[in-house]
Amino acid sequence: MGGQFAAAGGVDMAWTDPIQYAIPAFIVLILLEMVWAAKYAPTAYDPGDSLTSLLLGLGRNVVGVLEAGLLLLGGMWLYQHRVFDLSAIGGDWGWQAWALCLLGEDLAYYVWHRSAHRVRWFWASHVNHHSSQHYNLTTALRQPWTGLIALDFIFRIPLVLLGFHPAMVLACGSISLIYQFWIHTEAVRRLPRVIEWLVNTPSNHRVHHATNPVYLDRNFGGILMVWDHLFGSYQPEIAGEKAHFGIIKQLGNFNLIWAAFHEWVEMAGDVWRAPWRSKLGYLWRVPGWSHDGGRETSDEIRGRWLGNSM
């Protein structure tokens, strides 16, 4: 892979997006999960929900193609100003660089993902991935269209400044997304404890997608769960506490356009109606925050649950 980059003296765009090569496998796995659902859990799928999720995925692909050039252009400019030279660890395209970039990308993913749940501006885009009340492989493809507007890319800037080629950073991001596809399922229960501790699994990620108070805003890791252990956000799935999926205020329809943009529209409405001194709060504070305390954040819901549990 490195040779192709180097030989081209630049960037082979196809390699920045390995997701396109994974799509046939995605389709086969979705069909297999549907067969499982037909036998064991018919309500794990819903035609309207699956259609919305898959169309959000297709839209994301189209947006991704349009964005990739722009992101690479900006990334290459930053790369000219990188702080480190990776020649000391085997060169820009050596396996050491790939391994470190993948690790760094996973940490960047954790920071972005946690921010995406804690800052409404970032949440306005990421919420698309959470707005299904189902948790199946089509949910994995339910991806936002507005990541560029939400400025998601700023979380990868440190990697480029550290000396990782922007194309490598994009490719590692895609590898992370491909890994995370298979974990969006109820068909796989818990895996051996050491695996559950180390990496993201269906069980760990069910917790992340759940709206049960005990599960709210937990398990932000992409591939490794190590970051959640390190930063105190890990929550294992609890036997007897079945996960309920979706968002605090469920969408209530399968409208594709509303699913893609609803939080932006609602955020704009909140900013418009808020008194001047509170307007910015609706952009950068945690989702659920309101200037008059009329709504609840996930911390407040969790706090009430903790109070009742003690």
Next chain:
Amino acid sequence: MSIAQLSGWQVQGLQLAGSLLAIVFIAWLVRQMGLGGDVRLRSEDVARKLADEAIYGFGAVDVALDRAGIGALLRDEGGRVMLLRRQGVHFVARLLDSHAGVRLDRNFLEITTSDARFGMITLDLGAKAGVWAGSLRRLGA
């Protein structure tokens, strides 16, 4: 013309059309395989549980189930009124903040919430419809 002669954008267009066809096929297959299904509210206890899942701590003290099980109205001790409505194989909830969107027609309550995209629902509450319509007026306009 072979695929090799197509421009990059033409290939992208073909991929897009192919993906769209695959998506429509999968959604059709989900329906053909009988996935999803006809989910109904079978009891007041189920409605209470769903209300608590929708808003943690919503302890319903009064419940009116639609006769077909497609929705329910619930009231908690604090006087908050929740509308539960079927959405696919799940249920979604909204708190009612006004009686402006409530219409009584014999045993039927037609309810529109302040969330325009939540849609309108007609609940068959039987004899309870009139009682609930009256009590919903306390929510104000």
